[in-house]
Amino acid sequence: MGSYRVAVVGAAGYAGEELVQLLSRHPGVALSLLTSRTRRGERADKVISGLPDAAGRLIFEEPEISRLCEADLVFLALPHGAAAEYAIPLREAGKIVVDLSADFRLRNPRQYEVDYGWSHPAPTLLSQAVYALPELHRQQIRQADLLAMPGCYPTSILLALYPALAADWLREEGIVASSLSGTSGAGRRPEVPLLFSEMSENARPYGVPRHRHVAEMEQEIDRLAGRKVDLAFVPHLIPLARGILSTIVCPLRADIGPEEAHEHYRSSYRADAFVRVLPLGELPALRHVVRTNRAEVALEYDGAHRRLLLFCAIDNLGKGAAGQAVQAMNLRLGLPEEEGLLR
Numbered sequence: 001m002g003s004y005r006v007a008v009v010g011a012a013g014y015a016g017e018e019l020v021q022l023l024s025r026h027p028g029v030a031l032s033l034l035t036s037r038t039r040r041g042e043r044a045d046k047v048i049s050g051l052p053d054a055a056g057r058l059i060f061e062e063p064e065i066s067r068l069c070e071a072d073l074v075f076l077a078l079p080h081g082a083a084a085e086y087a088i089p090l091r092e093a094g095k096i097v098v099d100l101s102a103d104f105r106l107r108n109p110r111q112y113e114v115d116y117g118w119s120h121p122a123p124t125l126l127s128q129a130v131y132a133l134p135e136l137h138r139q140q141i142r143q144a145d146l147l148a149m150p151g152c153y154p155t156s157i158l159l160a161l162y163p164a165l166a167a168d169w170l171r172e173e174g175i176v177a178s179s180l181s182g183t184s185g186a187g188r189r190p191e192v193p194l195l196f197s198e199m200s201e202n203a204r205p206y207g208v209p210r211h212r213h214v215a216e217m218e219q220e221i222d223r224l225a226g227r228k229v230d231l232a233f234v235p236h237l238i239p240l241a242r243g244i245l246s247t248i249v250c251p252l253r254a255d256i257g258p259e260e261a262h263e264h265y266r267s268s269y270r271a272d273a274f275v276r277v278l279p280l281g282e283l284p285a286l287r288h289v290v291r292t293n294r295a296e297v298a299l300e301y302d303g304a305h306r307r308l309l310l311f312c313a314i315d316n317l318g319k320g321a322a323g324q325a326v327q328a329m330n331l332r333l334g335l336p337e338e339e340g341l342l343r
């Protein structure tokens with residue numbers, strides 16, 4: 001069993017449960033505390049299936065800061081707003097915090113207020129936070145004590161766009177992204193209207209005209225491009241439990257052909273274990289990435305219209321949430337980046 005003690009707050013939610021599954025088999029850390037207010041007093045293996053013995057014996061507890069401070073690192077798998085309330089005392093106590101919510105993703109607290117609808121609960125902590133997309137911010141993650149895990153849609157869209165933005169191939173206007181998402185992206189909340197009878201054999205757009213992840217995408221896109229780049233984004237719910245498949249249509253400003261573009265994508269991700277750039281002519285499928293921490297990225301070239309078509313498939317609970325959070329934890333704790341994760 002590993003030497004770092006880790007706790008999961010919100011461990012009976014979708015992302016929390018996935019974290020528990022991954023951390024319970026991780027050789028570099030020991031799960032020391034799980035919290036759930038609704039499951040308080042129950043054994044973990046009664047709520048989460050297939051856990052190894054040591055993790056299965058843990059009892060869900062109320063989230064109390066004094067108990068959480070016995071851990072070295074705390075994952076917050078909580079709703080936006082609630083996460084910051086835990087981050088404040090945990091950071092004061094010197095704990096490493098890995099936050100899966102949106103509370104520390106946006107550098108501008110006024111933008112957070114616009115998109116989330118309330119004032120930022122902990123603006124003074126924002127300067128400590130690192131936007132923890134490992135493929136873009138690996139060095140900063142290694143040194144940060146407050147890791148703001150990206151949203152699931154931004155993860156898929158930024159991984160698809162990053163090499164093209166870094167090479168300055170894209171026009172400032174006309175980029176259109178469309179994503180399909182499984183319903184677990186909405187969390188295990190009874191108030192969310194995702195009844196089986198509503199969602200099976202159905203699909204629908206939502207979050208228009210401006211989903212709150214757009215600000216997060218724009219923040220990183222503008223940083224990568226070094227200029228303002230406009231993006232339209234439309235998410236859709238589809239009748240699957242897990243997975244996000246994003247398609248991005250990008251007008252080009254540079255003269256590049258398909259082989260050159262593909263080679264650039266391959267070399268950009270050569271050192272990244274969890275991003276697979278598919279061979280030219282292949283397109284991603286959710287079935288290949290679900291229950292892994294892998295992102296599959298593909299591109300097609302539309303020469304007639306001078307456009308690049310980008311695709312990315314991830315598991316929203318894997319690379320889009322818990323898997324990526326464990327990847328970031330590995331970097332922060334100096335453990336091998338791939339430890340405990342499936343590629």
Ligand SMILES: NC(=O)C1=CN([C@@H]2O[C@H](COP(=O)(O)OP(=O)(O)OC[C@H]3O[C@@H](n4cnc5c(N)ncnc54)[C@H](OP(=O)(O)O)[C@@H]3O)[C@@H](O)[C@H]2O)C=CC1
Nearest residue numbers: 010013014015036037038077078082100101185187188321
């Ligand atoms: N689902 C996904 O695909 C992704 C989710 N995320 C983010 O991860 C976070 C968790 O999401 P998800 O697992 O889907 O959400 P869920 O609603 O499934 O789980 C959240 C859990 O938080 C607990 N909780 C709620 N409020 C509080 C509170 N005030 N104090 C302590 N515990 C609380 C609840 O458990 P209980 O009431 O039992 O304590 C609940 O199980 C969110 O911020 C989400 O945006 C990020 C990327 C992808």
Ligand SMILES: CC(=O)N[C@@H](CCC(=O)OP(=O)(O)O)C(=O)O
Nearest residue numbers: 101102151152153181183185186
């Ligand atoms: C299907 C669905 O409802 N998805 C969520 C996104 C889940 C996610 O990754 O994002 P957050 O961490 O920002 O919640 C949504 O559209 O808000």
